Amino acid sequence: MKLKNKVAVITGSSRGIGKATALLFAKEGANIVVNCTTNKAKGLKVVEEINKLGSQAILVQADISKPEEVKKLFDESVKKFGTVDILINNAGIGTPKELLKLTSEDWEKTFRTNVIGTFLCCQEASKIMLKKKKGKIINISSLRGLPEFGRSGYLDYCASKAAVINFTKNLAKALAPHINVNSVVPGFVDTEMSQVWDKKTRESAIKDACLKRLVKPEEIAKANLYLASDDSDAVTGTVLLVDCGFSLK
Numbered sequence: 110m111k112l113k114n115k116v117a118v119i120t121g122s123s124r125g126i127g128k129a130t131a132l133l134f135a136k137e138g139a140n141i142v143v144n145c146t147t148n149k150a151k152g153l154k155v156v157e158e159i160n161k162l163g164s165q166a167i168l169v170q171a172d173i174s175k176p177e178e179v180k181k182l183f184d185e186s187v188k189k190f191g192t193v194d195i196l197i198n199n200a201g202i203g204t205p206k207e208l209l210k211l212t213s214e215d216w217e218k219t220f221r222t223n224v225i226g227t228f229l230c231c232q233e234a235s236k237i238m239l240k241k242k243k244g245k246i247i248n249i250s251s252l253r254g255l256p257e258f259g260r261s262g263y264l265d266y267c268a269s270k271a272a273v274i275n276f277t278k279n280l281a282k283a284l285a286p287h288i289n290v291n292s293v294v295p296g297f298v299d300t301e302m303s304q305v306w307d308k309k310t311r312e313s314a315i316k317d318a319c320l321k322r323l324v325k326p327e328e329i330a331k332a333n334l335y336l337a338s339d340d341s342d343a344v345t346g347t348v349l350l351v352d353c354g355f356s357l358k
């Protein structure tokens with residue numbers, strides 16, 4: 110087991126990539142803090158599945174865009190498990206609108222979750238990890254966060270995911286030498302988020318990927334496992350692309 114007795118906080122883990130990561134980490138022996146905002150029933154289902162795998166889990170409903178709720182997320186994690194070893198900043202949102210329809214409120218909402226939420230969770234986790242001089246932080250960005258793969262109908266999302274990559278690299282310096290900070294950059298993954306794509310985007314996501322398919326959430330979970338485990342102790346400030354070769358097109 111690669112994560113025996115480790116404690117992992119995984120934001121946005123009621124479904125999709127976060128859920129797949131929670132289940133894989135539980136199989137590898139970690140205890141999991143499941144998090145979501147609205148969908149309590151789905152979050153509790155993930156907790157149940159983790160328990161069946163023989164690991165412990167709690168659900169903390171917390172909106173990571175709000176400082177007081179992020180504090181609650183980490184307070185409850187420490188109260189239940191005593192510490193936090195791994196943080197996966199996975200919760201993410203975006204606004205599928207063209208430029209002239211986007212509002213400053215759309216941008217604020219996206220940046221509050223994807224950028225400020227990631228920052229707040231890193232800050233709270235760092236307080237715990239710096240004391241024990243050990244920890245792993247993984248920030249989930251997106252292919253859309255790379256300048257050459259953005260999309261004109263998803264401007265706030267692309268900019269926020271670029272910020273996540275920049276933040277990851279500088280945070281890796283700030284938290285060295287004891288805490289590793291890395292980013293996973295998923296390509297097109299088959300989750301609920303991908304249901305908002307139009308037909309053309311979905312078709313090109315498959316056709317233009319070298320491997321001619323979407324990425325499975327479980328495949329992002331495996332990249333997260335590598336970066337959360339001791340196998341990646343020499344890796345920090347890196348950006349790991351998992352995109353079925355889409356970026357080679």
Ligand SMILES: NC(=O)c1ccc[n+]([C@@H]2O[C@H](COP(=O)([O-])OP(=O)(O)OC[C@H]3O[C@@H](n4cnc5c(N)ncnc54)[C@H](OP(=O)(O)O)[C@@H]3O)[C@@H](O)[C@H]2O)c1
Nearest residue numbers: 121123125126145146147148172173200201251298300302
């Ligand atoms: N799917 C893709 O193709 C793809 C590609 C590249 C990158 N990504 C990134 O990978 C991550 C996961 O994507 P996904 O497709 O698995 O997403 P998803 O299916 O839409 O799930 C998002 C999760 O985040 C939670 N969430 C949203 N806002 C939150 C907030 N403010 N506080 C706490 N939890 C919040 C949701 O919980 P509630 O239901 O309770 O709101 C849900 O559990 C995101 O950061 C996304 O940008 C995805």
